[in-house]
Amino acid sequence: MGSPEAPVIISGAGPVGLIAAANLSRAGVPVVMLERTTDVPRDLRASTFHPPTLDMLAKFGIADRLVEKGLVCPHWQYRDRDTGVVATFDLGVLSDDTAYPFRLQCEQWKMSDMLREDFAQAGGIDLRYGHTVTGFVQDETGVTVTFADPAGAPGEIRGRYLIAADGAHSPIRKQLGVKFDGQTIPEIFLSVSTTFDFGTVIPDLAPIAYVSDPDEWNVLLRTPSLWRVLLPTDATLSDEQIRDPETIERRLQGIQAKPGRYEIVHATAYRVHERVAEAYVHGRVFLAGDAAHLNNPLGGMGMNGGIHDALNLTDKLIAVLAGAPAETLGRYERQRRKVALDTVQATTLRNRKMMSEKDPAARAAYHDELRGIVADRAKHRAHLLKASMIQSLRDLDAVA
Template sequence: MTPHRVLVAGAGPVGLVAAAALAAEGIPVLVIEAERDLPDGLRASTFHPPTLDMLQRFGVVEAMVEQGLVCPTWQFRDRAAGPVATFDHAMIAGDTGHPYRLQCEQWRLTRLLRDRLAADPQVEFLYDARAAEVAQDSDGVTLTVERPDGTREPLRGAWLVGADGARSAVRKSLGIGFEGETIPELYLTLSTPFPFHDHVEELTNIAYISDPDEWFVLLRTASLWRVLLPTDANEPEEYMLSDARIEERMQQVLPTAAPYEIRHRTAYRVHERVADRYVAGRVLLAGDAAHVNNPLGGMGMNGGIHDALNLAEKLAQVWRGADPALLGRYERQRQKVAREVVQQQALRNRALLNQKDPATRQAFLDDLRATADDPARHRAHLLRTSMIQSLRDLEAVA
C-alpha cells in the first residue's frame, strides 16, 4: 500500500516552500533532510519582489522584513568612475506589493516555514536521512535514504519532489541529464562587518562593480556586507582562503588603515546547467536539482521558489483528480524560465562586469546609463531583473 503523502527531498527554501504550499492544499507531506538540522550556511540572501508576493500567503514576509534589510535601489558601478546606473523599484510599485529587494539569509526563511509547518499534523520531518536512490511504479515512489551509520531505509509516497540540490541524488538516480557549462573562475564570497556604505560615495546596498581587470559585487545584509570576488581556479585553496591573501584582496577592493574582520569565507565553482526533464513519472525536480546558474542577479533561489509554487499548484490539482499530464506544463514553463531568463540574465551580468574590450565595455555602460535615465526602459529593466516579466510570460506557455 502506498502511503497517501508526498515525499519532499531537501529542506532548503525550495523544498520547504513546496511542502508549505502542498500542506495548504490539505496534502500530507514528509520532508526529508540530509543534515541533522536545517542548513544554516551563508548561501542565497536576495529575495525579489514577486517572490515576496508569493511568500505572503505563508505569513512569513513580515518577519523576514524585520530580520532582513529592505533595498529599494541597486546599482551598476564602474570601479574607477563610480555609479553608472541606479535602479529604483519605486518604478514598479504598481506591479508588486513589495517594490524592493530584501536581503535576508535563506536560512531565516526555512526556519520560519518550519515553525509554521510544525503546527500542521499533516507535515512530518525526517532528519539525518540523505536521499540515495529512487524507484517508482504505477502506484507510487520509493525513496531510499541513507542514515549516518550507513543503514538504508525505504520511504514510500504517492509522489516525490526532488529539491535536494545541485548534486541531486534524486536526479542522478533517474539518469536525468544535467548538461551545461562550468564558469572558468571560482567565486570567493567573504562576509565582513566593515561599513562600506560609510566609505564609498553613493553606494547602494546592492552594487555590481564592473572592471576590466577584476570585477566584484557588494551585497549588504542586516548585519554584514558580503563581497563576491572572481578567483583564478588554479590558485591553491589554502592560499586563496588564507588570512593574508584575503586581506590583500580586500585592500584592493577598498584600502583601509586597519585590517578587515572576516566573519565567513567560502569559495565555490559556478555552473550553468538545466535538467533535461523536470518530470519523470511520479518524480518532480525543482530548484537547484533542476537548474543551477551563477549568482549574479540573485535569480537561483528565487527561481527555485517559483518552481516550487508552480509545481505545488499543479500537483494539488492532480492530487484531486486532474490529468497528470498537467505536470508537463510545469516542466515546459519552468525550463523556459531557467534557460531563457535566469541563465541568460546571469550570463549578461557576468559579461558586463567582466568585459575587457574598452569600446564594448563603454557601450555596455552607456546603454545601462540610458536605460536608467529613460522611465519606460527603467521600468522594463526592473520587470525583467526582478523576474516579474518571466512570470507573466509563462502564461503563454501551453
C-alpha cells in the same frame, strides 16, 4: 506495492523543499520530507529575495516577518571600479506591479526557521532530519523511496509522487540519468563576509552594487549585519591559497583601502556552473531548484527561481491530486525549464560578461545603455520587471 504513506515525498529541506511542503500542506496534502542534514544550516548562502518571491511568500504569512528580520533595499546599482556609479535602479518604479517594490536582503536560513516553526504548530508535514535518500523505484501507482536513518539503518517509504529538491549534486537526478548540460565558469568565486561598512566610505554606494572592471570585477552586497564581497578568482589556485587571510586582506584593501585589517566573519570559495536539466518531469518524480538548474549568483536568481519552481510544481500537483489530468504536470517542465534557459541563464551570463568586459568601447557602450534605461521611465520599468523576475512569471501563461 503497498498503499502510499503520503501523497508526496520531498527529498531535501532547503528553501525549495520547504516551500513545496508549505504549499502542499496549505492545500491539505500530507507530506513526508527526508533531509540528510541534522538541522538547517546557518551559513551565508543566498540572501536576496526578489519582489515577486515576497508576493508569493505572503500567502504563507512569512513575507512581512522576513522584512522585519531583513534589510529593505529599494535601490541597486551598476558601478565602474574606477569611475563609480554608472546607473542606479529604483525598484519603487514597480510599486504598481508588486506589494514589495524592493529587494530584501535576508539570510535564507531565517525563512527556513520560520517555516519549520510553522510546520511544528500546524502539523501535516512529517519532517525527518538525518535521513539520507539512497534510491527509489517508481511504478504505475507510486514511488518507493529508500533511505538511511540517522543511525545508518536502512528504511523505505512509499508515496504517490517524489520531488527532488536535493540540490546541485542531486542523487535523484543522477539515478534518473538526466543530462545536466551547460558549462562551468572558468573562475572560482570567492565570497567574503566582513563587518566593515563599505557604505560609510564609498560615495553613493547602494546596498547592492555590481562593480565592473576589466581585470577584477566584484559585487558588494549588504546584509542586515554584514557586507558580503564576491570576487572572481584564478581557478588554478588551491582552496588554501584562495582563502589565505593575507591574500583576502590584500584583495579587500584593493577594493577599499582602510586603516587596519578587515574583520572577516566568513569566507568560502566555490565553483559556479550554468546548467539546466534535460527534463524536469520523469513519471512520478520531479526535479526542482538546484537539482533542475544551476546558475551564477549575479542577479540573485538561484534561490528565487527555485522557490518559483516549487510553487509552480506543487500548484499543479495539488490540481492532479484533486482530479486534474496527469498531463497537467508536463506544463511545469515546459514553463519552468523555459524560464531557466531564457531568463535566468541569459541574465546571469550577460551580467557576468558586462562586469568582466575588457574592450573599452564595449564597456562604454554598455554603460551608456544602462544610463539610457534609467533615464527613461518605461525602459526603467521594463528592465526591472525582467531583473526582478516578474516578467518571466507573467510570460508563463503563454507556455502551453
